[in-house]
Amino acid sequence: MRATTADRTQPAAIYLICAAAWVVPGLGHLLQGRRQKGLIFLVALTLMFAYGLWLEGRLFPFQISEPLVALAFIADLGIGLPYFIAKSIGVGAGRVVAITYEYGNAFVIVAGLLNMLVVLDAFDIAKGRK
């Protein structure tokens, strides 16, 4: 029964679904009719990212001279649109001396990484593997 999604999904559409899933957490699932999962991802990942910023976590810059900072940037970017919204409104500067700084980083980074997993799940659904 699940394979019907893949039967309808053209190869180009699969990549569009993945792009949508990256830009807005959960959108890839919503577009494929998995409303419950999509809504949970949208709420949980966006909240986790916002909570990390509220804990004074930092949105890391792309700094190739510092490999760990560059990796953290890639992980941060995984959340998609919320990253760019946060950047544009000037949050995510991070306050190193804040007691919750490292916790905030963990929340922001893991929210991005979890969204990458969600994108892969949306890809598998579009391919008919799930």
Add this chain to the structure above:
Amino acid sequence: MTSHFGLMVVFALFVSTVFATLMRDQPKEQLAFGARLLVGFVGAGVLIGWLLYPLPL
């Protein structure tokens, strides 16, 4: 909330929610699996915390 334990529980809650939703399809199964994951994450965190307690910094 800024306590270590509280933040660990909130973090575990988010991660359990996403993992359970990814790995199970039925809401009932998601709830049961998510609860098991949450207990596992928090339990492992407390256990590892106590194991590290005697170690010097």
